[in-house]
Amino acid sequence: MTGFNQPLGGNELARFSGPxxxxxxxxxxxxxxxxxxxxxxxxxIGTSWRSGTRxxxxxxxxxSAMIRPYNMATGAAPFDRLQVADIGDLAxxxxxxxxxxxxxxxxxxxxxxxxxxxxxxxxxxTLTLPVLRAIAKKSGPVALLHVDAHADVNDQMFGExxxxxxxxxxxxxxxxxxxxxxxQVGLRGTGYAATDFTExxxxxxxxxxxxxxxGKPLDKLGQQIRAEIGTLPVYVSFDIDSLDPAYxxxxxxxxxxxxxxxxALQLIRALAGANIVGCDLVEVSPPYDPSGNTALTAANLLYxxxxxxxxxxxx
Numbered sequence: 652m653t654g655f656n657q658p659l660g661g662n663e664l665a666r667f668s669g670p671x672x673x674x675x676x677x678x679x680x681x682x683x684x685x686x687x688x689x690x691x692x693x694x695x696i697g698t699s700w701r702s703g704t705r706x707x708x709x710x711x712x713x714x715s716a717m718i719r720p721y722n723m724a725t726g727a728a729p730f731d732r733l734q735v736a737d738i739g740d741l742a743x744x745x746x747x748x749x750x751x752x753x754x755x756x757x758x759x760x761x762x763x764x765x766x767x768x769x770x771x772x773x774x775x776x777t778l779t780l781p782v783l784r785a786i787a788k789k790s791g792p793v794a795l796l797h798v799d800a801h802a803d804v805n806d807q808m809f810g811e812x813x814x815x816x817x818x819x820x821x822x823x824x825x826x827x828x829x830x831x832x833x834x835q836v837g838l839r840g841t842g843y844a845a846t847d848f849t850e851x852x853x854x855x856x857x858x859x860x861x862x863x864x865x866g867k868p869l870d871k872l873g874q875q876i877r878a879e880i881g882t883l884p885v886y887v888s889f890d891i892d893s894l895d896p897a898y899x900x901x902x903x904x905x906x907x908x909x910x911x912x913x914x915a916l917q918l919i920r921a922l923a924g925a926n927i928v929g930c931d932l933v934e935v936s937p938p939y940d941p942s943g944n945t946a947l948t949a950a951n952l953l954y955x956x957x958x959x960x961x962x963x964x965x966x
Contacts, residue, residue: 654734655730655731655732655733655734655735656676656677656730656734656735656736657676657720657730658674658675658676658718658719658720658730659674659675659676660719661716661719666716666717667716669716671709671712671713672689672712672736672737673689673711673712673715673737673772673950673953674715674716674718674720674950674954675715675716676689676735676736676737677736677737678736678737678738678739679736679737679738680738680739682738682762682765682767683765684734685734685735685736685738685765685767686733686734686735686766686767686768686960686962687729687733687734687735687736687767687768687769687770687957687960688735688736688737688738688762688767688768688769688770689735689736689737689738689770689771689772689953690737690738690739690740690741690762690769690770690771690772691707691708691709691711691712691739691740691741691771691772691774692708692740692741692743692755692771692772692773692774692778692931693705693706693707693708693709693740693741693743693774694743694745694751694773694774694775694777694778695774695775695903695936696745696746696747696748696751696775696777697748697751697775697776697777697778697813697814697815698775698814698815698903698904699808699809699814699815699816699904700903700904701902701903701904701936701939702903702936703901703903703936703937703938703939704773704774704775704903704933704934704935704936705745705774706936706937706938707772707773707774707933707934707935707936707937707946707949708740708772708773708774709937710935710937710943710946711772711932711935711946711949711950711953712737712772712950713943713946714943714946714947714949714950715950715953715954717947717950718950718951718954722954722955722958724916724920725920725923725958727923727958727959727963728963729957729958729960729963732962732963733957733960733962733963735957738762741754741755741758742754743755748777748811748813748814749813751777752777752780752781752813753781755778755781755782755785756781756782756784756785759781759782759784759785759786760785760788762785763785763786763788763789768927768928768929768930768960768961769782769929769930770929770930770931770932770953770956770957771929771930771931771932771933772931772932772935772949772953773931773932773933773934773935774931774933774934775815775903775933775934776799776803776815776816776818776888776890776933776934777813777814777815777818778931778933779818779819779822779888779931779933780813780817780818780821780822782886782929782931783822783827783828783886784825784827786827786884786886786928786929787825787826787827787828789928790884790928791884792826792827792828792829793827793828793829793883793884793885793886793928794828794829794832794833794834794880794883794884794885794886795819795822795828795829795832795833795834795885795886795887795888796834796836796876796885796886796887796888796922797819797833797834797835797836797888797890798835798836798837798887798888798889798890798893798910798915798918799835799836799837799838799888799889799890799892799893800837800838800839800840800861800890800892800893800904800905800906800909801816801838801840801890801892801904801906802819802835802838802847802848802851802858803815803816803817803818803819803820804817804819804820804823804847804850804851805817805820806820815934819833819835819851820851823851823854823856828886829883830854830855830856831855832879832880832883832885833851833854833855833856833857834856834857834859834876834879835851835856835857835858835859836859836864836869836872836893836910836918837859837860837861837864837893837894837909837910838858838859838860838861839860839861839862839906839908839909840906840907840908848860859872861893861908861909861910862908864910864914865908867914868913868914868917869910869914869915869917869918869921870917870920870921872918872921873917873918873919873920873921873922874921876921876922877921877922877923877924877925880922880925880926882926883926884926884927884928885922885925885926885927885928886927886928886929886930887919887922887927887929887930887931887956888930888931888933889915889919889930889931889932889933889952889956890902890933890934891932891933891934891935891945891948891949891952892904892905892906892909892934893909893910893915894909894910894911894912894915894948895907895908895909895910895911896909898911898912898944898948899935899940899944899945899948899949900939900940900944900945901935901936901937901938901939901940901944901945901946902934902935902936902939902945903934903936903939904934912948915952916952916955919952919955919956919959920955920958920959922959923958923959923963924959924961925959925961926961927956927959927960927961930953930956932949932952932953932956935949
């Protein structure tokens with residue numbers, strides 16, 4: 652449709668060329684008039700195991716060149732309904748985690764001064780805390796769908812209170828999220844004690860461990876979460892390590908026995924029409940997947956998030 656940005660098509664310019672933006676969309680420096688802004692947060696100084704997520708946004712963008720604008724499964728045509736652009740990467744401080752957290756929060760304050768929905772490409776999961784700080788300033792405490800192998804509710808890691816494993820404890824303590832409307836899906840693996848998961852349940856978090864979901868479609872779970880969220884503003888944070896390493900090996904803290912890509916699609920699609928105020932896709936570490944498949948999966952999941960945003964009506 653005229654008036655809306657469109658991804659550069661593969662028959663206009665070969666997919667292996669052109670701009671390195673998400674889906675080869677126009678890059679924008681002026682946020683006025685945008686409904687959705689894709690952005691990169693290329694950081695990995697908040698990680699505790701394997702690094703490399705600083706390269707995540709670049710490879711996600713590269714792999715997104717394969718994605719076409721019309722969703723064959725759901726009928727969503729987001730670029731006919733929303734003005735979408737890639738606004739580039741945040742200028743984080745790669746030598747200082749605390750300063751990077753400040754930069755993210757202040758950058759999001761500026762982004763959210765416009766009436767748009769930000770979709771972030773990470774980057775390690777530390778980034779979600781400053782994003783939620785900015786989101787809460789605008790929308791108040793939000794509901795949260797957190798898809799991850801890990802709960803990320805540690806009190807501290809190596810003495811640090813703000814890093815990728817402490818994000819959602821800090822968000823809870825600071826009142827950025829509604830504890831009774833937090834849904835953590837895909838948790839699994841080993842821990843130090845049962846409290847690694849049960850403590851957050853005591854705060855009100857609803858936890859759906861991966862082994863409980865093996866072999867099951869996630870449509871109903873997604874519909875249940877959608878119903879419980881209602882009209883509340885909701886933030887979606889998707890850690891690629893929620894998927895089994897067979898599907899997404901390129902990540903910093905892989906855990907076996909995870910979700911499938913089909914389950915991820917079912918879960919995201921079930922949220923269609925929710926009052927989503929922001930999303931992120933984090934922990935893609937390209938050095939651990941030379942095939943690019945992890946980033947390809949991440950790009951498609953971000954596209955699916957775009958397809959469920961308010962204002963996208965399936966044709």
